[in-house]
Amino acid sequence: MKTILSLLAISFASSVFAANELPDRQTELPAVKKAMDTDYLQPRSLDQVPETEFGKMVKLGYSLFVDSQQMRGEFVGNDQNCVNCHMQAGQKANAAPLWAAYSAYPAYRKKNDKVNSYAERIQGCFTYSMNGVPPTYDSEEIKALSAYSYWMMMGGLMDRHGMKGQAVPEVSAKHLQAGAKGADFPFPDKITKAFPVEDRSSLKGRGYPKLAQPEQTPSIERGSDVYSAYCSTCHSADGQGIRGNDGRSYIPPLWGASAYNWGAGMHRINTAAYFIYENMPLGKSATLTKQQAWDVAAYVNSHERPQDPRFKGDLQENRDKYHNHQGYYGQETNGKLLGKDSYPSATVDGQ
Amino acid sequence: MLKRLPVLMFGALLASPSAFAQDMPPTAAVCSGCHGQNGWGLANVAPMLAGLDAGYLSQQIDLFLTGKRKDPIMTAMSATVSDPAIRKQVSEYYASLPAPKVAKPEQRGDRVSFTSAAEKLAYQGDWDRNIPACATCHGPSGVGVDHFPRLAGQQEYYLAKQLNDWKQGKRSGDPLNMMSHIAVQLTTDEIKGLAGFFSTLPSGGQ
Secondary structure (H helix, E strand, C coil), X not given: CHHHHHHHHHHHHHHHHHHHCCCCCCCCCCCXXXXXXXXXXXXXXXXXXXXXXXXXXXXXXXXXXXXXXXXXXXXXXCCCCHHHCCHHHHCCCCCCCHHHHHCCXXXXXXXXXXXXXXXXXXXXXXXXXXXXXXXXXXCHHHHHHHHHHHHHHHHHHHHHCCCCCCCCCCCCHHHHHHCCCCCCCCCCHHHHHHCCHHHCCCXXXXXXXXXXXXXXXXXXXXXXXXXXXXXXXXXXXXXXXXXXXXXXXXXXXCCCCCCCCCCCHHHCHHHHHHHHHHHCCHHHCCXXXXXXXXXXXXXXXCXXXXXXXXXXXXXXXXXXXXXXXXXXXXXXXXXXXXXXXXXXXXXXXXX | CCCCHHHHHHHHHHHCCCCXXXXXXXXXXXXXXXXXXXXXXXXXXXXXXXXXXXXXXXXHHHHHHCCCECCHHHHHHHHHCCCHHHHHHHHHHHHHCCCCCCCCCCCCCCCCCCCCHXXXXXXXXXXXXXXXXXXXXXCHHHCCECCECCCCCCCXXXXXXXXXXXXXXXXXXXXXXXXXXXXXXXXXXXXXXXXHHHHCCCCCCC
16 A cells, blocks of 8 residues: 555656746846945945954854843843844844944933943843843943944944955953944044044934824724734734744744833834834835834834833823833823733843 | 743643644545655655644645645645645644754854855845845744744755745745745855755754
8 A cells, every 4th residue: 555655656746846847947036236325334244253352252242132032031031132123133224233323322312411332222222122131331241242333333434444354453341332432432543534423423324214204193003904914924913923832932022021111212103113114024025105114113012011111100200201202101092001001121030 | 021921832832843743644644655654755756744834734735726836736635635624634743743853953143154155044144135034934943933834854856946936936825925025036056055055954864
């Protein structure tokens, strides 16, 4: 019986094969770069990171950024990896690239009336986007993430200003943590002249490009339809993303206990709309209209998520103090007061 | 977070393909002629089905039946399992069979630089063409995640054929065209490299 079956199979199979062997008449699609906006800084290929102690730090930064779950339970409290929101390992223009961020710090922020260093900015992402507790200012992790960002910025600038092939100079930990906006930041002379302090916070491709206000007020109902059509196949109907058999999250959750918290930039409807319009659905096999991006951003951010870590017990007070922007925190949405039944924040071990 | 996570983890464990290998249902006897007794497929004949997601397998049968995937034999074979109950049983059976193991699946971020163009595509993608890393959707080492099918240990000829089929418009029906959108941009050399890489990932079998 078995032999008859496999004989059958083989004769079947050869006929299958013959039928499928069509000559390749399709002309080859060339693997060319899409017309690059040459104005964007191009970080160097990671193959060029040297095998030095400094180079190892740069590589560690890359690895922590892409696989942040290595820090789960210690500094990271949810299912996110930095790369989930900063595409292409923080290299992609218009997806808040690290090379454009690095030269913009230290930055003065009206909000806390204080100068924020690059290290502090990264710490903020741990507290909010990663719903965790940040590594200390002097930790290996912060130095490594800063070194990775610095290496990309400096390599790109050196290539742009006629220093191709020269190694990226090493800088002290103090400079690394501060960021490259300070007047005393050690740039090669050529770059200091070509890239003055006042230009350093506006490299092309920084952040997520703004969209004009939508024609219609963002609607959670319309957003829900957009979500079912374009997002749920990956992020799941319940917004919890997709886990592998190893229990690990591979497509990130967009709301709920393991998502970014109510203090993260992505919870603002406008920021999420900018991000989504530019980057989702992943790979952009479908393109949303701007209105759809606004609507689905509203829908995603109308769900409960981990509490804003600045919350002291009074929702209204916290909303008034920190949430004067487009978001549903502290508002009644679909019969629920958002922020009232939030999941815990800072969910790392020992908290 | 403690409210939800354990439930999800438990669900994930139950769904694990190697947890319970089922007995072969009678309808699968004929399938195994091409797809192998262990479901690992046969070189240059038919793909591995073992360990693929049951929902994915069942959906593919639907695509053969509706002509979105074109293969004379598999279309005929699909008709024999068009009854939803039988199709479900066969799909769950193949999903339950263990696939060749990858000792330590490689995550995105584990390696910084790559000498092989195919491996770079697999773990870093090529964003100038809007191609995300294959591992983003297909999981570490391409071991598969839910309805994103397993590539690791899949028959080499089959991987290349699918990518070429998408390129030539002979396969469709993938959600949001997300896979065809990627495949049309791959060159013949890249397809060869990717098929070679993923098919040989599990080293030394089970």
